[in-house]
Amino acid sequence: MPAIKSLTMVYDALNEDGTFSEGDPIRGKVTLVVEKPTAVQSFFVKVKGDAHVRWTTRSGNHNHTHSANRRYFKLKQFLIEESANETVIPPGVHVYNFNFTIPSTSMPSSFRGTHGKIVYILEAKLSRSWKVDKTADKVIVFHSKSFPHLQSLMLRQVAEKDKELGVFSSGKVHMEVTVDRMAYAPGETAVVVAKIRNSSSSDMTPKVRLSQVIVYTASSSTKHENRTINKMAHQIIGPHSEKEVKWAVKIPTNQEPTIKNCEIISLEYILKVYLDISFAFDPEVTFPVIIIPPDLASASQQAVSGPSWGPHSSDFHPAAASAPCYPPSTHRYEGAQPYSVAPPSYPANPSGYAGPPMAWGFNQGISSYGSPSSSRVLHPPPNPTAFYPPTSTFPPPPSAPVAHPGSSAPPGSHPHPSAPSYEPPSYMSTTNFLSQSDEPPPAYSLIFPSSANDESGGNK
Incomplete structure (x- = not known):
């Protein structure tokens, strides 16, 4: 026995x-x-x-x-x-x-x-x-x-494309595409709208494809895997016509989150909208898509739509508070016209603005254990090996008199100067990839720090 x-x-x-x-x-x-x-x-x-x-x-x-x-x-x-x-x-x-x-x-x-x-x-x-x-x-x-700058990932993405057709057809095509945001949780739906003006003599079929790109890295070598997650096609657009098409691209409920903070494994998602034209190079625009945990997505959407941007008590993990900031690129393509997007509202007093919360930390409850049965022997956990010193306490600074607007200051006093005007941070504006050329899609280094010299690659 x-x-x-x-x-x-x-x-x-x-x-x-x-x-x-x-x-x-x-x-x-x-x-x-x-x-x-x-x-x-x-x-x-x-x-x-x-x-x-x-x-x-x-x-x-x-x-x-x-x-x-x-x-x-x-x-x-x-x-x-x-x-x-x-x-x-x-x-x-x-x-x-x-x-x-x-x-x-x-x-x-x-x-x-x-x-x-x-x-x-x-x-x-x-x-x-x-x-x-x-x-x-x-x-x-x-x-x-x-996920640095999580709230900015909830803003819409806009791109446009112009292409001259030749050889087997004449004229050109113009396409403007809008995606409702960049970050999604598994099970959510990406709303894609494309405005297409076909000024050519060819028929074309609008299509959208969500792809997963995995890159493995070892000893300066890389191994790539590309997989189509979802693919949809719309009705044919005839010559010399205009049409607006819409897609609802579903993110599978079991889809893995985006990975860009691992040195040897990278997992990314690309959303491509293109026009399938016979005997021609297909005009296309591409957008990065970030898959995040469900509870993180709901919290960030509430933070973006919430009415208050003022001071608040932080519940975030130290990793959230110390995460580096990666501002988006300031590059603009020549001749591109910016889209007009209303900026978020901010409080009148900019000194109280704490910035958009980088919400990826949560207070999560922990269920307690019940008492063991009388037939069992309960062994308490061993003594902790780490010593945590108490937090130092400092007296609050003395309060200073504040001169309210409209009130006269007493003789000999110096009223506080008015607060400077506040300009919204650049990363809160709409992500805009205008007039995309035939270059590869925008790099994820705009959002995530690059962890390895990966060889980028993708299929049409």
């Missing part, structure tokens, strides 16, 4: 989807069922996050393997400390609690692909002399909330 009957582990979910993000706590318990006294060398729980890529190329008669690994964090908590003298566990059911806090630094979302993966694992491990280790593990789903 084996000495250890079973080793199981459960953790407390923070939301309906059971996902975790930067700065979230992970609490749970490990249950060990022992049939007879057992000597244990060590017993611990650990949680870690890793990224791996691997693929093989063939050159002549030789195969070359490309691989790379990245570790984002690893935390360990001992339930039974490792020592030279083994600890004897008596027969019975033993329950151990554990408690971790995921680091607040930016880390990529969970992902599994053909040539790589990003995994976050919770594992319990019991070691004994001259015995095989007993383990229990759980894969946790991690959704990154590190």
